[in-house]
Amino acid sequence: MKTPLLNAGRAWLTVGLIGMALSMVACQPKVDENIEGAASADAAKAGEASEAKPSMTVTVEKPTTANVGLSLDANGNVSAWQEASVGAEVSGLRLATVKANVGDQVRKGQVLATFVTATAEAESLQGKAAVMQAEASYENAKADADRARSIQDTGALSKSQIAQYLTAEKVGKAQWEAAKAAYSASQVRLGNTSVKAPDDGVISARSATVGGVVGAGQELFRMVRQGRMEWRGEVTPSEVGRVKVGQAVTVTLATGTELPGKVRAISPTADLQTRNIIVYVDLPRHSELTAGTFAKGRFMLGESSALTVPASAIVVRDGHNYVFVVGADNKASQRKVQTGRRVGERVELLDGLKPEEGVAVKGAGFLNEGDLVKVVK
Secondary structure (H helix, E strand, O other), rough: OOHHHHHHHHHHHHHHHHHHHHHHHHHHHHHHHHHHHHHHHHHHHHHHHHHOOOOOEEEOOOOEEEEEEEEEEEEEEEEEOOOEEEEOOOOEEEEEEEEEOOOOOOOOEEEEEEEEHHHHHHHHHHHHHHHHHHHHHHHHHHHHHHHHOOOOOOOOHHHHHHHHHHHHHHHHHHHHHHHHHHHHHHHHHHHHEEEEOOOEEEEEEEEEOOEEEEEEOOEEEEEEOOOOOOEEEEOOOOHHHHOOOEEEEEEEOOOOOOEEEEEEEEEEEOOOOOOEEEEEEEOOOOOOOOOOOOEEEEEEEEEEEEEEEHHHHHHOOOOOOOEEEEEOEEEEEEEEOEEEEEEOOOEEEEOOOOOOOEEEEOHHOOOOOOEEEEEEO
């Protein structure tokens, strides 16, 4: 027989178990709510992380179509238009003075050097005396001939005597003329003791030295006639057909100075060594022009329509030219292009880009394939 105390304990135990179960059931929704809240926060953070930020701010510009000049580039040398060799016209005389040096501007007829004139002056005086002597002889022979002519019909003189007088007159006249010619030659020789410039120009070389004894024809000075210089450009046989006499040429000197020129002549033959053809281009007078220096030239051949972009949009990588095309999604796509002429700050694109596509300009050099960019004006 069970006692009342045992029954009461069992009853309390049962009540306790029921209470604990009810408490667990009441707490279960709150735990689920906490789990769902944490999951929602993690998802939000993941969404924010998945939203990428632009890596670069760039400007975008579409290519434009414009008329661009057609040109042909060539290399060549600056040379004198014509060089005159100024030499000695007398032989065996000593140089007394040298009045011109390399780089001097000279005028036509200006004295460049002088020889010692003592010998030439003596020869001139001797020639003058010979003329006077020959003239006197002629006058004497002429008087005899005149008397013979006046009495030739009287029979006082034989025909042979008359012929001798007439012949002596002719000989005397010839000797007089020869003496005058010799005197004139001595005067010319005296005048040649002064070396004069044959034309306006610039002295480009000098070999004359005071005290030197030179021979006839020996060069004393070399000068650039009229100070004119020209550019001699070399073009290939396949290119020469595009060049015409009178075409405009822009010549860039070694110093970077650009000078306008004009085609004067085209050589009819090619150089046997280079197989190139020389084009002669007249240049204006300029202080930086020096014969023998290298220069580049650009022949202007006209104009043609071209698709151009700013030069800063061209990115050179691995020896190739690229642009970065920015699409509607603001992503940069690297595109290989073929470039052509360059005019100022713009470059012609021959292939690789459509007119309606926009390319990155500022900041293009720092982009990579697929970069997300922010486009600003």
